[in-house]
Amino acid sequence: MTTIDRKYFKTTTAYERQKYLHPLAIGVMLHAVNFAPTIGVNDLIFTETVTTEAEDKLVGRQHDQHRRRVAVDVRVKNWSGEQIDAMEKELDTYFNSIAYVNGAGKKEVAFCHGEADNIHFHVAINAKFKLPEITDFEKIS
Numbered sequence: 468m469t470t471i472d473r474k475y476f477k478t479t480t481a482y483e484r485q486k487y488l489h490p491l492a493i494g495v496m497l498h499a500v501n502f503a504p505t506i507g508v509n510d511l512i513f514t515e516t517v518t519t520e521a522e523d524k525l526v527g528r529q530h531d532q533h534r535r536r537v538a539v540d541v542r543v544k545n546w547s548g549e550q551i552d553a554m555e556k557e558l559d560t561y562f563n564s565i566a567y568v569n570g571a572g573k574k575e576v577a578f579c580h581g582e583a584d585n586i587h588f589h590v591a592i593n594a595k596f597k598l599p600e601i602t603d604f605e606k607i608s
């Protein structure tokens with residue numbers, strides 16, 4: 468199975484857990500990694516991949532997309548507004564057929580939110596691809 472290089476991840480945990488993501492989510496990550504240099508982004512960093520319920524509680528995460536293995540986060544604090552817009556448009560367009568439907572009824576894959584140092588893309592595929600959450604990473608790795 469394809470493994471995205473450690474240099475694209477903020478933490479070793481996020482890097483090691485990429486293997487539990489839905490394969491289509493990994494496809495989105497690979498596309499983002501390959502697209503980034505074409506818009507002058509040289510610091511694409513995945514800050515979060517698969518999480519546990521306890522970890523979600525700790526950061527007040529209200530949805531289950533990370534622990535159900537269909538979402539990753541991408542740090543964009545050093546990107547320009549144009550670079551953020553270009554990546555969002557690219558992922559939303561290229562992966563339209565596997566996008567999720569947001570609260571406004573619009574299909575999207577990349578959603579930019581947060582402020583200042585915490586600004587990031589939440590990147591997710593459709594809820595129908597959700598997988599069972601992993602309750603004990605140590606037992607299965």
Ligand SMILES: [Zn+2]
Pocket residue numbers: 515533538539540588589590
């Ligand atoms: Zn997220």
